[in-house]
Amino acid sequence: MKISEFIEKYDSSNQFDVLKKTYTQIEFAWNNKIDLGSIKKKGIDSVVVTGMGGSAISADLFANFFKDELEIPFVVNRSYTLPAFVNKNTLLIVSSYSGNTEETISVFKSALKTKCRIVCITTGGKIENIAKKNKVPVVKILPGYQPRYALGLSFFTLLKVLTRIKIINVKPGLVNSIIKLYKDKSKLYSKEKNSALSYAEEILGYIPVVYSVEGFTSSVGYRLKSQFNENSKLLAFHNVLPEMNHNEIVGWESFDEKQFQTRIINIVDKEYPARVKKRLDIMNGITSESKVGVINLESHEKSFKVRLMDLIYLCDWITYYTAVLRGYDPSEIRNIDLLKEKLA
Known part of the structure; x- marks a missing residue:
C-alpha cells in the first residue's frame, strides 16, 4: 500500500x-x-x-x-x-x-x-x-x-x-524564519516518499529508546517519546545525557533483542559541549556491541533555536507516520479518555 x-x-x-x-x-x-x-x-x-x-x-x-x-x-x-x-x-x-x-x-x-x-x-x-x-x-x-x-x-x-x-x-x-521552515518542510514531509516516513519505517516493530541532552535537546527527546505514546500507541522511553551515563548505560550490558526489540534514537546537535559529544560517541560504541540499531536525528539549520523547532516538527511527522503504518488512528487516545471517565 x-x-x-x-x-x-x-x-x-x-x-x-x-x-x-x-x-x-x-x-x-x-x-x-x-x-x-x-x-x-x-x-x-x-x-x-x-x-x-x-x-x-x-x-x-x-x-x-x-x-x-x-x-x-x-x-x-x-x-x-x-x-x-x-x-x-x-x-x-x-x-x-x-x-x-x-x-x-x-x-x-x-x-x-x-x-x-x-x-x-x-x-x-x-x-x-x-x-x-x-x-x-x-x-x-x-x-x-x-x-x-x-x-x-x-x-x-x-x-x-x-x-x-x-x-x-x-x-x-x-519567528518568520521558523514559519518559512515549517512551510518548506510541510511540503517535503507530505510527499509520498520522504525522510520522516523512512524513519517511521525503520522504527516499525521496535520499541524506541530516545536519548537527548539535558539543557539542550531534552524537550525534543521527551516530545518524541510522548508523541510515540499518544500518536503511535507505542511504548517508548527517554533519558538524557550525561545523566544516563551514570546508570542506564549499564543496562545495555545484558541487552538481548530476543527479549526486547528496540531502536535507539539519538537527538544530535552540533552545539553540544565537547565532553557531551565524546560521551555520546563512547555510548554509541558501547551500545553497538549489543547490536542494537541506532538512528541519529539531527538538524543542519544555522540557528540553534531553528534547529530545535526543525527537530520538533520532524519528530511529529515520524510519530504520525508510525501510527498509520501500524494501523492506528493518530488522533485517538482511548486510554486517556478512559482514565478521565473513571476520574470524573
Whole structure:
C-alpha cells in the first residue's frame, strides 16, 4: 500500500492536514493581540509554567530555546500543587489547551490565594471562567485541535507572553524564519516518499529508546517519546545525557533483542559541549556491541533555536507516520479518555 492509502484508511480526523498547516498556528499565536496591561512587570524574579502534556512540553521547549538567555529561574510544574517558593515576585503561567485540566486548575486555585502574578493561556473552559471571576488576564488561543497537535499555538503564545512581559527578547526575523521552515518542510514531509516516513519505517516493530541532552535537546527527546505514546500507541522511553551515563548505560550490558526489540534514537546537535559529544560517541560504541540499531536525528539549520523547532516538527511527522503504518488512528487516545471517565 502507498502511504496515502494508509492515511486515508486510518487518519479519520485528518491530522495529516493539521500537521501540514502547523505554520498557521505559529502565525496566529505570534500575531494574536494580547492585553497584559494588568501585569506588573517590575520585580519578577522567577517564572513558573504550570500545565500537563503539550502545555508542559511547550515550557520545556522554552527552557531549551532560551538556555543561554534566561536570567531568572524558570520552572515547569507538572503537578496538582503550587511550588512553595511562589510569592509576589513570581510570574505564574497557567497553561491548559482545553481549560479543563484538573491538575492545572488545582494549581490555579492555590495560586489565587497568593500574591503571585498570573497569566492564563487557554481556549476557554473552567480556567477561563475562574480567571474572569478573579480578573486574571487570559490569552485565548484557537480551539479545535488535539492539544498535542497544538504545540505551535501553545509554544509561540508562551513566547509572546514572556516577550511582552520582557522576560526574554526575540530577535527580529526569528519567528518568520521558523514559519518559512515549517512551510518548506510541510511540503517535503507530505510527499509520498520522504525522510520522516523512512524513519517511521525503520522504527516499525521496535520499541524506541530516545536519548537527548539535558539543557539542550531534552524537550525534543521527551516530545518524541510522548508523541510515540499518544500518536503511535507505542511504548517508548527517554533519558538524557550525561545523566544516563551514570546508570542506564549499564543496562545495555545484558541487552538481548530476543527479549526486547528496540531502536535507539539519538537527538544530535552540533552545539553540544565537547565532553557531551565524546560521551555520546563512547555510548554509541558501547551500545553497538549489543547490536542494537541506532538512528541519529539531527538538524543542519544555522540557528540553534531553528534547529530545535526543525527537530520538533520532524519528530511529529515520524510519530504520525508510525501510527498509520501500524494501523492506528493518530488522533485517538482511548486510554486517556478512559482514565478521565473513571476520574470524573
